[in-house]
Amino acid sequence: MVLTNRQDDRGAPYGGNPGKYLLVYFGILVLAGLQFAIAYQQVNVTAALFRMFALAILEAGLMVVFFMRLGAENRPFVTWIAIVTLLVLTIMQSSWPDSYRMERDAPPNDRSPGYRTGPSQ
Amino acid sequence: MGKVFAATLIVIALASAMPIILHTWEPPADISTHGRLIDEQMSETMAEAGVAFLAAQLILAWLVWRFSNRPKNEKIQHFPGGARGLVAAAVLVVGIEVMALGIFGAKAWAAIYFTPPSANALPIQAQAGQFAFYFRYPGADGKFGPIHPEMVNEGNLNFFGLDTTHDADSKDDIVTAELAVPVNREIHLLMHSKDVGHSFFIRELRIQQDFVPGLDLAVHFTATKPGKYEILCTQLCGLGHYNMKAYLKVMSQSDFDNWLKQKAALQ
Amino acid sequence: MSQSDLTMGTHLSVPERSSPFAMPSKKLAMWLFLIADAATFATCLVAYGFLRNGSLNWPTPFKFFPTVVNTMVMTFILVTSSLTMALGVRAAKMGDQDAAYRWTMLTAAGGSIFVLLHVHEWMDLIDEGVRLSRNPWGNALFGASFFTITGLHLIHVMAGIVVLIVVGLRCRGGRCDAGDVEITGLYWHFVNLVWMFVVPLVYLLNVSK
Amino acid sequence: MHDKSAHAARHRVPPTGFIRKYIFSTDHKVIGEQYYGLALAAVFIGMVLSWIMRIHLAWPAAAIPGMQLLSKNGAPGGVLTPEYYLQLMTMHGTIMVFFVLTTAPLAGFGNYFLPIQVGAEDMPFPRLNMLSFWVTFGAFLVAIAAFFVPQGPPLSGWTAYAPLSALGEVAGPGQGTGQVLWAVSIAIFCVGQLLGTLNFISATLDMRCQGMGLMRLPLTVWAWFITACISLTAFAVLMPACILLVLDHVAGTSFFVPSNLVVNDQLQPHAGGSTLLWQHLFWFFGHPEVYIAIVPAMGIVSHVLITNMRRPLLSHKAIIYSMVAIAFLSYMVYGHHMFVSGMNPYSSIAFSLPTLAITIPSTIMVLIWIGSLYGSKLRINTASLFALGFISMFVSGGITGFFLAQPSLDIMLHATYFVVGHFHLVMAVAALFGIFAGTYFWFPKVTGRMMNETLGKVHFWFTFVGAYCIFMPFHYLGMAGNVRRYQAFVDDFMAPLMPVHKFITIAALITGAAQLIFLYNLIHSRFWGELAPQNPWEGTSLEWSIPSPPPFDNFAGKLPVVYHDPYQYDIEGATNDYVMQDSPASINSVRGEK
Structure with a gap:
């Protein structure tokens, strides 16, 4: 038993040519393929991460806007969801400065080769 | 009943402010070079907070006294200026005041954490473990020997896990259970945790910093007054947490040299 | 107080x-659930x-073959299943219940292949000695974070397959609620969206070059 | 669009069997009462734990009668061991924060009154709602189970800082099974809250009756809605963090445990994790949690005050926007819990400024409440007294935030009783005052009977004065450097502060005992109280337009239509001085709101 508000879905009507979906699909596949290519570029981890992450955001954007049809939802909803999600995901990044210190400020004996390899052998 | 509430609130507000005004319970006098900034910031904040506290409580009391249980035929009046004035007051007076307090107060923090220790600061390593502090002085060579965690053995009094047979740097390291420092000399305290989180708190030095397992943090300070002060653990570390303490002894340079010699002889 | 409230005489706006x-x-x-899940x-x-x-x-142990190839195939399948899902939602919305059933089932099948490939990969890694607490290559957290993140994702996929099958069967019985297909679709797309981040972070940053 | 007759024609049949009616009920009102009952049970357990701790602190060698029955090892002969003190402290914090301050103001009152106040017959997902309660109840049982495992509950505090919480039994008694139960319980709790949140947000947005525009929602509904938006993501972060903590225990992972730790001369087999990571994840939840506890109380207090002041607030919108601002800031400030805990010192400044900025919306709210008192016709009853008490407590507790928001002062105050006094006043006592205000205010609606006003006022005076006697001295202790989480203050500078501790303990015992008056009043009035009219406080919102207690689907199959903003008091020409939200009467007097 669900008491919905019986709202009509006022999003853009369905129907018409499914070609848009195919286009998005190929777009995502291409972006994903690029991710794999970047993995084998000779760049450092940070650069690779940023490139792949940017592609992932693009893919996610395509997914959200077209497959999940966020683009067809009304403006207040899009605004609300964007603010809430981005706020949380952004603020979550504030732990990074401490991540960099993990290595820099580790006790000297932890920095020897083979350190943090698990249970002491 | 409204008047009783008002009267009670006034009594509570004044009684709450009394110990602050009379300085009944105060932190002990500062013995550090950096503590003055903290103390000044504390008094400024206390002045602001105290005024805000008393104003809010007394106005609340007065309004309840004046406007509770009025006769039926009296009219509702409106606050002059309405909400707009109050919102402006909150933003412009209280908001800016508090933000300014925080922004200018940051310099006390910066003085401690954003400035590196001077080159001739005396390095001492502090190690926290369940439930005791140990301190290590580098000895004549000025170098700390490496720590071997697998060699830590409290029964053998090898608190730091030093390997004095193999490591040349460890041989002259002096390990003590109390922290002795020369007066007016900057100390560079390297903090190492052996097991779980602990903290290093000396009220007189205006220093509190956690020991973080896996991170060797450091603080630096200069003690200006000889004496014996308590070092407390303030980060919950287990059942003996309440009993985890050590002493800071601030002494003259010559006393300190003798003390260090004595301790070295015991190693 | 809104202005319209004040000046009304006989007619109240509702x-x-x-x-x-x-x-x-x-x-x-x-x-909302997806925000929380994100x-x-x-x-x-x-x-x-x-x-x-x-x-x-x-450690960066993942070799091109089998791991990266396997990941490519898994990614391809997952993205494709998003396409079939989108088409299924479209069919359901347009009232074509049979098509909705077929597309949903196809999506579930894609998801199942993904799960099989993933479990196979897990088994290979476990055979190589990777556990939550240790692994043969280095930092012990490699195995812990790999299994935790992919495991959390895998649980989501498996739950999605179950829901897809249930919703699909309801479509075949002519009891298709297009809204149910749609929200299942939202969930499924979201799970696939997460995979877009899992692949670069967990797999591609750890390939051995 | 669907008209209201179509909507109301659904004819839900009320359940008949006892189990469907009172145990596994999908009725939001029953679920609200269940949550409230859970909070009531939890608050008394938590209070007794605090009694035990206070007695032990003031008289460390005293045997507490009956303690040995609770734990033979933890309290041999009735005297607490150091570890058992910490274990009780952990459970006090956990039970109070999660099972009282989160459940009662939001899930308890919110479930009961949100659907009524928006003019709906139930929550949009009644079954999820039922599940939400039972999941939460399960979490409670798991948490309580920690008392009965061999080594007892965990001793790492409600914040469960790693690696103490992640190393297992070796780190201390209760850190094995007890800590795992704790983490599992919290993870389950998070799931329960998520389910509740879905209902709160969709009910507010979707279930409003005809005419109920967003700005026509009572402030309570706004508060619950905003709180639900906060908890939507806060609990979603805590849950995986707890799961990772459990994995560190049972699967040998090392997310929160760094390498080369030596406990009891044994090198620990963990490697590579970070203890700061746990603190970041925990406080990312932990700070929003503070607002999850306090924002509903702000809504309830506004609602109660307005009704008893016989006038709307100076600004309805200012309160709403302030709550929204607080919700936003709640996520940006969590690092102020970690100033001295080894966090990057530059981050401290970055977290300090938004923390101070919270002063602004908080001050706006307090000024609006106080400014609205001016010229009002304040009715003094138990509910309004508690609402006034809330303002006083919120100011007292909030102002000490000026200190703790500044990293440099935190050096002196962190981990002292100053912090304990601060968060107890602003989060615990203030939220409890909100709960009390709500209870005295809505009790007639829920039960159809009035609570005893005399007993209520006696309860108020003991609680109000008592709370100040307990928590104000905490600040003085903290300023003198008295450290928290110590089971005894032996042979050190804290020994001279013992008289203050004894005073606090006596105040706590009396104040706690006074809560029995409340309990008696609650139970006695439930069965033998004076019969309540439909609208005893002359309120305007929708809950007062239906019989007391409300019928099964709230509006008897016919949803209301709302014609007015929520707080139409001080209306000239009305039969009384107010107009109900669903009254079709028109209002001609023009009053401006800025």
Whole structure:
């Protein structure tokens, strides 16, 4: 038993040519393929991460806007969801400065080769 | 009943402010070079907070006294200026005041954490473990020997896990259970945790910093007054947490040299 | 107080019932759940990134064959299943219940292949000696974060397959509620969206070049 | 669009069997009462734990009668061991924060009154709602189970800082099974809250009756809605963090445990994790949690005050926007819990400024409440007294935030009783005052009977004065450097502060005992109280337009139509001085709101 508000879905009507979906699909596949290519570029981890992450955001954007049809939802909803999600995901990044210190400020004996390899052998 | 509430609130507000005004319970006098900034910031904040506290409580009391249980035929009046004035007051007076307090107060923090220790600061390593502090002085060579965690053995009094047979740097390291420092000399305290989180708190030095397992943090300070002060653990570390303490002894340079010699002889 | 309230004489304005987001409650609830789930995945990924970034000897053991190829295939299948899902939702919305059934089942099948490939990969890694607590290559957290993140994702996929099958069967019985297909679709797309981040972070940053 | 007759024609049949009616009920009102009952049970357990701790602190060698029955090892002969003190402290914090301050103001009152106040017959997902309660109840049982495992509950505090919480039994008694139960319980709790949140948000947005525009929602509904938006993501972060903590225990992972730790001369087999990571994840939840506890109380207090002041607030919108601002800031400030805990010192400044900025919306709210009192016709009853008490407590507790928001002062105050006094006043006592205000205010609606006003006022005076006697001295202790989480203050500078501790303990015992008056009043009035009219406080919102207690589907199959903003008091020409939200009467007097 669900008491919905019986709202009509006022999003853009369905129907018409499914070609848009195919286009998005190929777009995502291409972006994903690029991710794999970047993995084998000779760049450092940070650069690779940023490139792949940017592609992932693009893919996610395509997914959200077209497959999940966020683009067809009304403006207040899009605004609300964007603010809430981005706020949380952004603020979550504030732990990074401490991540960099993990290595820099580790006790000297932890920095020897083979350190943090698990249970002491 | 409204008047009783008002009267009670006034009594509570004044009684709450009394110990602050009379300085009944105060932190002990500062013995550090950096503590003055903290103390000044504390008094400024206390002045602001105290005024805000008393104003809010007394106005609340007065309004309840004046406007509770009025006769039926009296009219509702409106606050002059309405909400707009109050919102402006909150933003412009209280908001800016508090933000300014925080922004200018940051310099006390910066003085401690954003400035590196001077080159001739005396390095001492502090190690926290369940439930005791140990301190290590580098000895004549000025170098700390490496720590071997697998060699830590409290029964053998090898608190730091030093390997004095193999490591040349460890041989002259002096390990003590109390922290002795020369007066007016900057100390560079390297903090190492052996097991779980602990903290290093000396009220007189205006220093509190956690020991973080896996991170060797450091603080630096200069003690200006000889004496014996308590070092407390303030980060919950287990059942003996309440009993985890050590002493800071601030002494003259010559006393300190003798003390260090004595301790070295015991190693 | 709104101005319209004050000046009315005999006629009182009564706005219609409406949701500011103009969508059924179920769909809204699914979106809300997805926000929360995004935070959950983000927590795991941030934890992983935090630890990986702070570690010196993070292993990069994944070889082109079999792991990366396998990941490519899994990604392809998952993206394709998103397409079939989108088409299924479209069919359901347009009232074509049989098509909705077929597309949903196709999606579930894609998801199942994904699960099989994933489990196979897990088994291979376990055979190589990778566990939550240790692995043969270095930092012990490699196995822990790999299995935790992919495991959390795998659980989501498996739950999605179950829901897809249930919803699909309801479509075949002619009891198709297009709204249910739609919110299942939202969930499924979201799970695939998460995979877009899992692949680069967990797999591609750890390939051996 | 669907008209209201179509909507109301649904004819839900009320359940008949006892189990469907009172145990596994999908009725939001029953679920609200269940949550409230859970909070009531939890608050008394938590209070007794605090009694035990206070007695032990003031008289460390005293045997507490009956303690040995609770734990033979933890309290041999009735005297607490150091570890058992910490274990009780952990459970006090956990039970109070999660099972009282989160459940009662949001899930308890919110479930009961949100659907009524928006003019709906139930929550949009009644079954999820039922599940939400039972999941939460399960979490409670798991948490309580920690008392009965061999080594007892965990001793790492409600914040469960790693690696103490992640190393297992070796780190201390209760850190094995007890800590795992704790983490599992919290993870389950998070799931329960998520389910509740889905209902709260969709009910507010979708279930409003005809005419109920967003700005026509009572402030309570706004508060619950905003709180639900906060908890949507806050709990979603805590849950995986707890799961990772459990994995560190049972699967040998090392997310929160760094390498080379030596406990009891044994090198620990963990490697590579970070203890700061746990603190970041925990406080990312932990700070929003503070607002999850306090924002509903703000809504309830506004609602109660307005009704008893016989006038709307100076600004309805200012309160709403302030709550929204607080919700936003709640996520940006969590690092102020970690100033001295080894966090990057530059981050401290970045977290300090938004923390101070919270002063602004908080001050706006307090000024609006106080400014609205001016010229009002304040009716003094138990509910309004508690609402006034809330303002006083919120100011007292909030102002000490000026200190703790500044990293440099935190050096002196962190981990002292100053912090304990601060968060107890602003989060615990203030939220409890909100709960009390709500209870005295809505009790007639829920039960159809009035609570005893005399007993209520006696309860108020003991609680109000008592709370100040307990928590104000905490600040003085903290300023003198008295450290928290110590089971005894032996042979050190804290020994001279013992008289203050004894005073606090006596105040706590009396104040706690006074809560029995409340309990008696609650139970006695439930069965033998004076019969309540439909609208005893002359309120305007929808809950007062239906019989007391409300019928099964609230509006008897016919949803209301709302014609007015929520707080139409001080209306000239009305039969009384107010006009109900669903009254079709028109209002001609023009009053401006800025």
